[in-house]
Amino acid sequence: MENQDKQHVLSFTQLGMVLAILLVLTGVTVGVSYIDMGFFNIPIALAIACTKVTFVLLFFMHLKYEGRVINISFISTVLVLVILIGFTFWDVAYR
């Protein structure tokens, strides 16, 4: 029955460490937002958010342990999103 794929079990300690990283990064975003860096505030906030999201995806959502089909389809979705947001913003910003 259990022949097709062995399930990867993440230990509580591993999950707890991911949570700790996420909480620290939340603190960093809040802290950084008090420093006025003009234009750079938003890219920095987004970079931290992307880092947090990566941790959630890789460990909480097990993406690190999935097969090729899910990995490739996920990356394709992110690319579509990048094109959707990037190109629209580009058009609006440099019109």
Place this chain on the structure above:
Amino acid sequence: MSSQVDRAGIKLGMWLFLYSEIILFGGLFVLYAAYLHRYPEFFAEGGKELNRVIGAVNTIVLLISSFTVAASITAIQRNAKKQAVGLLLFSLFCGVVFLVNKYFEWGAKIHHDIYPNSETLVAGEPGVNIFFGLYYVITGLHGLHVIIGMALLSVSLIFVLNGKVTASRFSMLDNSGLYWHLVDLIWIFVFPLFYLVL
């Protein structure tokens, strides 16, 4: 139960659905990006109206609940049913805390005459109006997802109690967990973009 469970297929199906959700929220973030570019100072003004403390608390609550959902899957894989039940109950509690916070947050905004089509917003700057319009649409849609996620987790909890979700067959819990993490992912972007814009 002679038929084999296609676990990979079940999971891929769930991910395909999650992709559509990502694009759905992506579309709303396109609007955010375009209008932020047009009205940066009014977005900052609107962002200052939002309560950072409630936003931060809700972020922490969602992160912790994501952890407990992931941990409940580990527990069920190790056959620790009671632990899994406890962790799921705690996750549901976090969901309730999030929604209660949201209720008070929206309540305070509505009390200050800040809601779609309110006089203050309609008569005021269009930039601020758009900021709060996006705020209500995105956090509202996100809140709806929290409610759906809680419903899915409750069903999974019942299945765990019934013995329908077990160490050898836990796709229902796994997929509900994925949905719950997606809700968390979206909030990770909503929090800095709405509450922390300068």
